[in-house]
Each structure stands twice: as structure tokens, then as C-alpha cells.
Amino acid sequence: MDRHQRLAILAEAAADDREHGLAKGRPGDPVGITKVRLPGGGCTNIMRIMQTNACSLACGYCPTFCGGKVKRTALGPEEVATTFMEAHRAGFAQGLFLTSGVPGKPVRAMDRMLAAVETLRRKEGYRGYVHVKLLPGAEPAQVEAAARLANRVSINLEGPGDSYVRRLARDKDFSGDLLPKLEMAGRLLRDGPRRGSTTTQFVVGPAGEKDREILGLVARLERQRLLHHAHFSAFQPVVGTPMEGEPSTPAMREFRL
Numbered sequence: 001m002d003r004h005q006r007l008a009i010l011a012e013a014a015a016d017d018r019e020h021g022l023a024k025g026r027p028g029d030p031v032g033i034t035k036v037r038l039p040g041g042g043c044t045n046i047m048r049i050m051q052t053n054a055c056s057l058a059c060g061y062c063p064t065f066c067g068g069k070v071k072r073t074a075l076g077p078e079e080v081a082t083t084f085m086e087a088h089r090a091g092f093a094q095g096l097f098l099t100s101g102v103p104g105k106p107v108r109a110m111d112r113m114l115a116a117v118e119t120l121r122r123k124e125g126y127r128g129y130v131h132v133k134l135l136p137g138a139e140p141a142q143v144e145a146a147a148r149l150a151n152r153v154s155i156n157l158e159g160p161g162d163s164y165v166r167r168l169a170r171d172k173d174f175s176g177d178l179l180p181k182l183e184m185a186g187r188l189l190r191d192g193p194r195r196g197s198t199t200t201q202f203v204v205g206p207a208g209e210k211d212r213e214i215l216g217l218v219a220r221l222e223r224q225r226l227l228h229h230a231h232f233s234a235f236q237p238v239v240g241t242p243m244e245g246e247p248s249t250p251a252m253r254e255f256r257l
Contacts, residue, residue: 006073007031007049007083013064014048014099033092046129047084047093051075051113055101057136059158059169060243061203061235064101069240077115085124095129095151096120106137114142117149134181136172143181147188147196152228154199155182160217164207168243186226197228204257205235205249211257232257 001009011032036046052074053064064070075083080098087093098116100109113132120126132146134155146153157178159165165174172178182200189196200221202214214232221227234254237244 001073003075003079003083004031006075009071009073010050010053010075011048013053013070013101014050014097033087034097036095036097044094044129045092046095046097046131047087048097049075049080049083049099051080051098051100051116052103052109053101054103056104057102057169057171058242059172060241061168061206061238063238063241065241067240067242077112077119080116081119081124084120085126088126088128095131097131097133099133100135102135102137106135107139107142110135110138110142114145114149117146121149134185136177138181140184143184144188147185147192148194151194151196152199153185153189153196154201155185156201157182157217158201158203159207160202160209160213164209164213167207168203182221183226186221186224190225198226199228199231201231201233202257203235204232204254206243206246211253214257 008031014032032047032049033045034048035043037043053070054072054074055064056066058067059065062068084093084096098113100113102109117130117132120130130150131152131154132150134143134146134153155178157174158168158172159174162174165172165178182198186198189198204214218227218230232254234249234251235246236248237246
């Protein structure tokens with residue numbers, strides 16, 4: 001597949017994340033363009049890319065989990081930078097949202113994401129908006145690099161505690177990895193020279209959590225200025241995933257949260 005064919009697959013995979021999800025771009029825009037809200041207010045167009053949809057994690061709700069029947073592909077760091085800058089110079093995209101699957105060692109996948117952003121900042125001279133999604137298992141030095149390079153950093157907590165996250169994604173560690181990394185990124189962006197922010201996302205419903213547990217955690221993080229805001233995704237079962245037999249969560253609960 002050529003670069004644009006791979007981009008079409010990876011942009012579609014990135015659309016599953018609720019961050020920056022207002023509406024698709026205008027007809028005729030390149031794939032992956034989404035109209036979004038910015039941290040300081042207003043809207044703009046963001047290119048959303050999943051650098052690779054290959055993944056070794058077994059998240060029960062995710063169509064790209066390790067056993068998912070999807071076509072696997074990837075873009076290299078230089079390809080991500082080139083693809084975004086083409087859209088940016090043409091006036092289609094004013095910012096980048098970059099996420100990734102976790103094929104094998106998360107440190108290696110995180111390094112490739114950071115290399116893409118380094119290329120944008122240093123080689124291309126891009127100074128605009130970049131949002132980097134931290135991967136489960138990222139190292140502290142990688143969190144520091146993401147906070148230095150990006151305007152916004154996020155990591156999906158998925159649930160409000162260890163037992164809930166284990167039900168959703170058995171390979172993820174809430175108290176030993178996800179929450180500490182979000183708090184670390186929040187401190188770096190709160191206290192550092194770059195004006196930035198953090199966000200997170202929760203999968204609502206199938207783990208049996210209560211709204212007050214989610215909102216209590218979010219309120220604490222926001223009060224400590226470690227979190228800008230949270231996204232709530234009402235669970236919808238996907239055929240072929242481990243949780244395909246679970247009931248869907250009413251959209252009203254997501255709206256209420």
C-alpha cells in the first residue's frame with residue numbers, strides 16, 4: 001500500500017478516540033481531518049493519525065485489539081511528519097492529533113511517535129498545535145519528552161480504579177502506570193514553560209463503575225490542575241472483540257457525565 005492508502009486506514013482507526021471529536025472536515029478535505037475545540041477556546045481543523053494500528057494489547061472493547069480482524073499497517077515518523085505538513089501547507093489542517101497501537105514493546109512505539117513530533121518541530125519548523133497520546137507502559141523520560149514537544153498530552157485511564165480497568169483491558173495497570181503517568185504529565189505541563197494541558201478518556205458501562213467514582217476522580221485531578229478535562233465514551237459492543245456480548249451503555253449516561 002502507498003502512504004495515502006495507509007493513511008486512510010490509520011485515520012479511520014484514530015476516529016475511535018473521543019478527543020477532538022466535533023465533526024468531520026469539509027467535503028474534499030484529506031482523510032483524517034476533524035473540526036475540533038481548542039484548549040483556549042474556538043475551533044480549528046485537526047488531522048488525526050494512528051501511527052500504527054498493530055497492537056499486542058487485549059483491550060476488550062477495542063476493534064484493533066491483538067486478535068482483531070483488521071488490516072494492519074503503519075506510518076514511519078518521517079511519513080507522519082510529511083503527511084501532516086502536506087495538509088497543513090494546503091490549509092486543510094491546523095493541528096495534529098497523534099496516537100498509536102502498541103505492537104510489542106510500548107517504549108519502542110512511543111519512541112516512534114516522539115520521533116514524528118521531533119521531526120515536525122525541528123526539521124519542518126512547525127510551531128502549531130500537537131496532541132500526543134501517551135501509550136500504556138511509556139517511560140518517565142518519554143512523558144517528559146511529550147510534555148516538552150506537545151501542546152496537549154493525554155493517556156486514557158479507561159476506568160476509575162484498578163478493578164474496573166482490569167475488566168476492560170487486562171494488560172493495563174491503573175494505579176501503577178496509567179494514573180501516575182497522567183499526573184506526571186499534568187505536573188510537567190502545569191509547572192513547565194510550555195503552556196499546555198492534559199486530557200483523559202473513560203469507557204463507560206461494561207466494568208460496572210458508578211458515575212460518582214468517575215466524577216470524583218476527575219474532580220480531584222481538575223482541582224489539582226493535573227487534568228484539563230475528561231471524555232466519556234458510552235460503551236458500544238464491537239463484533240469480533242472480547243466484549244462483543246456485553247450490553248451497550250445508553251447514550252444518555254455519556255451525555256449526563
